[in-house]
Amino acid sequence: MRVGLLSQWFDPEPGPASLPGVLARGLAKRGHEVRVLTGFPNYPTGRLMSGYRMARRMEETLEDVRIRRVALYPSHDASPVHRVATYGSFAMSAIVSGVDALRDLDAVWVSNSPITVSLPMWFVRYVHKVPVVLHVLDLWPDSVRASGLVAPGRTLRALERGMSAWCRGMYRSAGRIAYISPGVGDLLQRRGVAKEKLVYIPMWADESALTPAANDMRAELSIGPDQTVLVYAGTLGETQGLTALVDACAAVVDDRRLVCLVAGSGVAEESLRQRARTSGATNIRFLGRLPKERMPALMATGDVHFVGLRPTSMAAYTMPSKVQATLASGRAMLVAGEGDVATVARQSGAAVTVLPDDPVAIAAGIRAMCDLGRDELRDMGRQGRAYYARTFSVEAGVERVEAALLHAKGMRVHL
Template identity: 40%
Template sequence: MKIGIISQWYPPEPSSIPANLADGLVARGHDVRVLTGFPNYPDGKIYPGFRQRWGHASRQDGVTVRRVPLYASHDSSPVRRAANYLSFAATSTAAAWQFLADVDAVYVYLTPATVFAAPALLKLLRGVPSVIHVQDLWPESVTQSSMAPSGAIGRSVERALHAVMRRVYRSAAGVAVIAPTMRDMVIERGADPDRTRVVLNWADEDVFRPVPLSPEARRVIGHRDRCTVMYAGAMGPFQNIPTAVRAAASLSERREMDLVLAGSGIEEQAARNLVTELGADNVRFLGRLPMDEMAALYAAADFQLVSLADKPIFRGTVPSKLQAALACGSPVVVSVPGDCATLVETHGVGLASPPDDWRALAERFQHAAKLSVDERAAMARRSLEVYRTQMSRQAGIDQLEDMLIAAAITGGRKR
């Protein structure tokens, strides 16, 4: 088939799902074209070596990639964030009319939801069916963030976005979601149950994989023969870093565990200030590190931390950090509501704590520190097995290809 992929984010940005899917579909004989923006995530600055211009196209490993200009921003300003989302919606829609005119189906990496503008036009004018891969729920991702308007304006925005999302779900030929509870939620909001299935995200397996323990990696994370829990990723308003900091700080005098934070984001400075305020000498910041070093750092730590705020939208999600950890064979401590905690507890791949409860998380940290070497090793083996059987790239691409074929057969398209 001729398959289009529309995603605002694409490598060299840290967005492996659309790229892995493109490569996997090409390997299976499909003609794949990707429509994306110029790389700027997570700093909101265009990457070195790229210059925004119209008509930029390249060929990468058999995949044609068309990049369109956008307003580059990823800070805490609601106006600039909206400009980032809406500018890509506008330019991708303008480009899709010709670039994806003759495809049989389109895969849409649906985050943010504004990415659906181009597929909507293709469906309306060309009859091209789309399969959307829902990564986060709207309007909650907007209305429950710190950037959301309040009062009457906020309520109006929420109502409008609910109406838009109902149309998106109903118009898609297939809806893939990343957690079981999310499936229930999108069906309640208009998705067809017969065309909606759970397709768990997978990790970037070129980066996240089991590697031998490295003394150099232990030096980098500052491992000092204590149970070391590492958080790696963005530090934004939803990641709930203060809860983890408070939990670790409460154990600093016991000298049983260390919390290591790798990454950055708009909440990083606030977290650093909290560490200073609490005098937590068992919390360290590593800053942002190269992706190709992450597997070794995962192996050097004893547990990976997966943390999200206690919001209804996160009860139906499985954060990508979980897949990354399990793909490396790393056991986890999760402070996430809903499906993620259930998965961890059901399969015995780590310890789960209620979100937004630093005392409960501190107890989980203590529990982790008291586990024997053999118990941790057993968790690590189960982690890798669960990833390979339920979350792997192969399993995900199999399902998405099947959905795209079904969409092309039943979705119909104007000729």
């Protein structure tokens, strides 16, 4: 097939932004011609990555994948105005300078995050007559409400009504709609999406960057062999429940077995550092944002990895990408969350689950993990790796997306 990918985020951006690149390479390895329409890389710092210079558009070919990048306003700070400018500028640039790259294809896979990607998606669907597989990676307007970027009130309610109508238009235009966790599928049906349109395609990890046998950083960080390392790696924001993690670490500071490593950046970074200082959480070390090539070593350093979700209206449906990344790395997890993420954690055999945003519960979970010991935690990690291979692997994910694209291609005659 000749297939396209439409995503604002793409390699070399790290973390969840790297996952469309994994899909593109997987499809290319299966013999498909793959074209990508994306933006210039700036996630998660909001600064253009080294080696790139902003231009109206740029063509690249990476590992047999043809990529067109279009200009955008790079930002990833806490300003709603800047976020709108980032999302809107990509959407408009994609229409003006990018959508012709997705002409004459059999089908296009679209990441729905952010929903402004709908503008070039609709152009591809209705003008170029190319069928679309829409992958619902974020729920809208739920994500806006949970982010706290817009204060509760009349403005937020109006925004939610508009975004809900916008999403209904996206769902109508897609030939196939993929969802990443069971709860999301149920919610989409309640919002009027026909069951026959829906297909369960959970997300995968960037397996090339996650190797269970990678060298760790324990010696470099002067961590003893008898100490248990708890790692949080990712965005330092408000929705991850990290304030509760800091308070929990302060509550177990008397347990010399624990070392907590926090790696990443985000709008909450400075407040978390201050919270650790004032609470006496001397067992936490903030590492800042590490380069992508150091992530395997960091993953291997952690005996346990923390996954947290503050209780919000959408927390029950959210599946953080670090769940798959941790399982693929063969490491145990401490999951402070409810709903789908807690269900997967328990099914994997690789996790202890506790109540979210609850320092007392998280502290008890930390002590329980330390009591298990590093050997038992390694056994849990091996169970998680096997569960990942069965459930979330790149091979399985690419095969599911390929099937959805083939289904959409078959619908082309009705366009």
